[in-house]
Amino acid sequence: MSFTRIDRPFSAVVLAAVSIGLVAARPFAEGPPSGHSGGFGEPTCAACHFGGVENPVDGLFHVVGLPEAALPDSTYLLEIVLKFPAMKRSGFQLTSRTEDGLQAGSFAPTDDRTAIDRDGVQYLVQTEAGSMPAERGSMRWTVRWTAPAAPGTVQFHGAANAANGDDLPIGDTVMARGWTVDVRAR
Numbered sequence: 677m678s679f680t681r682i683d684r685p686f687s688a689v690v691l692a693a694v695s696i697g698l699v700a701a702r703p704f705a706e707g708p709p710s711g712h713s714g715g716f717g718e719p720t721c722a723a724c725h726f727g728g729v730e731n732p733v734d735g736l737f738h739v740v741g742l743p744e745a746a747l748p749d750s751t752y753l754l755e756i757v758l759k760f761p762a763m764k765r766s767g768f769q770l771t772s773r774t775e776d777g778l779q780a781g782s783f784a785p786t787d788d789r790t791a792i793d794r795d796g797v798q799y800l801v802q803t804e805a806g807s808m809p810a811e812r813g814s815m816r817w818t819v820r821w822t823a824p825a826a827p828g829t830v831q832f833h834g835a836a837n838a839a840n841g842d843d844l845p846i847g848d849t850v851m852a853r854g855w856t857v858d859v860r861a862r
């Protein structure tokens with residue numbers, strides 16, 4: 677009889693603690709805030725993450741599979757590669773825009789390791805599941821990108837965070853780069 681009286685306040689406290697934890701953890705390790713790609717005047721992850729050298733010589737941030745010239749409406753499998761010896765946890769943000777800063781083509785995640793935030797344009801980001809490197813110092817994410825229907829130049833901008841895994845924005849290494857793809861009619 678007295679169990680209900682004790683149980684109810686207890687589970688309310690547990691639920692409150694769990695939901696506060698989820699709300700606080702959501703924006704950061706599980707997907708960085710949009711608008712930090714480094715392109716079109718946007719800052720990079722370095723707005724909050726610091727302590728390491730930016731774009732270090734022993735770091736690598738690259739998108740494998742981007743064609744120099746893409747066919748309109750064609751889909752490409754891209755691999756976002758991030759390497760840094762001390763990296764224990766990591767993330768990135770990637771955009772594809774026209775020269776006027778509008779969305780160019782579209783991203784489609786291939787698994788639960790990336791997700792899309794829409795904020796004017798698509799911001800492709802890592803999820804929490806996609807923030808743990810399989811092997812220390814090396815990270816890969818795959819995504820499909822479909823080229824726009826109209827020919828033109830596409831600007832890709834990416835910013836990445838090779839973090840030290842301390843759940844704090846200090847002691848992290850940020851890399852940022854841009855790539856250009858020409859979409860040419862068949």
Ligand code: HEC
Binds near residue numbers: 722723725765769
């Ligand atoms: C507005 C501030 C802010 C910006 C901008 C930001 N972050 Fe973060 N990030 C944080 C904070 C605060 C934490 C630590 C708390 C947490 O993990 O929730 C964090 C944690 C992380 C972690 C986990 C790190 C660790 O050591 O455990 C990753 C990975 C990450 N961010 C990736 C990124 C990437 C990639 C970008 C840029 C595209 C970015 N963040 C931009 C504030 C920011």
